[in-house]
Structures are given as structure tokens and as C-alpha cells.
Amino acid sequence: MMRPATLAKTLRYLAEAAPFFAFMGLFRLIGIDAASALGGFMGRHIFIHLPLAATARDNLKAAYPQKTPAEIQAIVRDVCENLGRVVGEYSHLDKMTLGPGQRIEIEGTEHSEAAIARGKGVMFISGHLGNWEVMPIAAAHLHYEGGLVYRPPNNPYVDRWIGRQRAKLGPADQITKGAHGTRRIFTLLRRGKAIFMLVDQKTYEGVPVPFFGRDALTTPAPASLALKLGSVLLPTSCERTKGAHFKMKIYPAVDFTPSGNADADALALTAEITAQIEAIVRQRPSQWLWVHHRWTMPRDLVKMKKLAAGS
16 A cells, blocks of 8 residues: 655656656567567666666675676676566566466476475575566466565555556565565465565665675575474576576475574574575576675664664
8 A cells, every 4th residue: 555645755756657657668568578678778778887787896896706807797787688678577577477488487396396285384585586576477377375575666656566567477465575574474374375585685674694705684584484384495596598588496495404592593594595595696697686785884784773772
């Protein structure tokens, strides 16, 4: 539900949303393959000159100190192209069908079938890889009931539009991050349902665990829920194979033996989850979203202390 806003804020949201909807209308009009290609062109020639590309470049230099500037720049260009393609594909999420000759192929369903059969709930954990909207859509095609977890855009009009696109083929239950969302996730897992979540972004309520050799603030929620409920954690990736075609891979369940110390176990399991996401990213670094300020910095520690003091 959209929160009440002042007239000035509403007008600002509408002004921000207008060009977004204009582009989405264009992308819808020209079809999915052309939209993906046009988005990729915009990524290579426009996004590459924006501050987000500089952030990606800095992150990649720190993660891959052995790579040359030319190698780093090539990955940044691919990252920008992939991001542009994702933008172009948002108005075509209803075309993301699964099966031979379709948009999505899938590998590793034996792991998901075994996990679901346990009846303790399953968390499909992934990151911003390829087109990250594919995971819940593919799972819905496989009749895995549950909900997806997401961080809503700041603009409520954009948020509602994206939610409608996701719901065309994906889960109708879309859960925003936060305390209320965690309660909803808990309920679904206790019913033996599936949760689809991306765990590769910084959260100030998170815990610092290693990611590409540096501490990164990471949500401990999946680990805590898995430890409390016995739910299965399934690392999942989505690789762009060619144009608007994808391969989703489900990996074996995370293997973890609790020590009995709840806090230590949650931290250790969060570190293991993050290590598995890192391993997936390393397979195709050009398809991960390096444009975020993912790693812990001194100002993050200051903000964390303020949050703790206010709680």
C-alpha cells in the first residue's frame, strides 16, 4: 500500500516515474528481444558513463587486484550491458516461460524437490545475477508455492508497476524487507512453503562477514530462520546465456552443523551463505551487479552504532 505523501512529494514521484513509464512503454512495444538488445545498447553507451560504473570499477579493482585495468573495464562494460538488458526486460516478465525452446532452462531440480519434500520450508537464496527476476518466475512454473522478498524502490508508482509485472508469472506474495516481512517469511516457512530472496546487498541491520576478502554487512535473517525452523537453504544462480534467455541453476543445500550457540551459529551460517554466493559470482563476474556500495566502510560502523543506540 502506498504511504500518504505530501503534494510536493507526490508531484516529484510522478515526475520521476514519467520517463520510466515512457521507456517501459517503448520496451513493451518493440518486443522482448529488441527491448533486451536496446537496453544492452543503453548500458554499454550510457550507463558506462554514469557514477554507477565508477562504483563497479572500484569494487572490481578491490575484488580482483590481479586484473589489469583493461580487464576490469571489460567486465564493467558487460555489467552495464547486463543491467541495461534487465531494465529492458522488465516490461516482458510475462514472456519468461520455462522449458525446451523457451526463455528459461533449469538445472538442479533434484535438489529443490528433495528440499521441498522435507516439509520444513525452503529458502532459495541468490544474488543480483543475470536477470534476478527469473528465479521466482521459474520456481512458480515448477509449482513451488511461496513468496519473494524484495527491497521496494523509493518511488511508489514504480514499485506498484514492478510488483504487477512480477505477479504475472511469479508469486503473488511479494514481501518487503523488514520486521513485518520477516514475520511473513516465518509463517510461510512454517507452512512448508518456499521463499525466494536475494542476499547480496548491504543492510545496516546486518552482520559483517567476508565477501571477496572484505567485510560486507549481510542480513542474518536466512541463517536465523533456517536454524530456528530447520528450513533448507538452496543457493541458486541465474545466468544470461544469450540475449533474453537464461539458465537457472539450483545447487545442493547448504550443509551446516549447529554448535548450539545461537548467535555464533547465525554468524557462521551467514558467512557460509555469503561464501557460496561469492563462488557463484566468481563463475560469471560480468553478470553480477557490482554497482552497489556493498562493502563495510567506516561510516557504516558509525551508522550501525546509531541504529543500535536507537533500538
